[in-house]
Amino acid sequence: ARSLLALTQEVREKKEPTLMKSLTRVGFVRENSTLDDVLNLKVTDLLSRRLQTMVQKRGLIKSPYQARQAVVHGHVMIGDRIVTVPSYTVKVEEENQIHLATGIDYGQPKKQEVESVTTEQSQE
Numbered sequence: 001a002r003s004l005l006a007l008t009q010e011v012r013e014k015k016e017p018t019l020m021k022s023l024t025r026v027g028f029v030r031e032n033s034t035l036d037d038v039l040n041l042k043v044t045d046l047l048s049r050r051l052q053t054m055v056q057k058r059g060l061i062k063s064p065y066q067a068r069q070a071v072v073h074g075h076v077m078i079g080d081r082i083v084t085v086p087s088y089t090v091k092v093e094e095e096n097q098i099h100l101a102t103g104i105d106y107g108q109p110k111k112q113e114v115e116s117v118t119t120e121q122s123q124e
Helices: 002-006 009-026 035-039 043-047 051-057 064-072 092-097 111-123
Strands: 076-078 098-100
Touching: 009 035, 009 092, 051 064, 051 076, 051 098, 076 092, 092 098
Parallel strands: none
Antiparallel strands: 076 098
């Protein structure tokens, strides 16, 4: 964005829409943003678009560590494809397609564990 500001007005008018369109598609800026908005982006803005962060923020997983492990082990899907890269930058149109693969429990005790705990408590 800084290099665009240094260019002549003609060149800038050709290149600026391309940059803004790509940043909007990924979700870093809104559709009617300016180059000043791009220059005001912080590291946290970039990190919030990572798959690992999105999985945790949407409440699919409890902690960032669990979210990272779920992604790496192939338990997170975007649409119908498995994504195993925690740093994958989620596009705006993919946000609503994030879900866990079926048949996987996170943070839920297994049925055998619950039965053994209740059996032990009843014997006491």
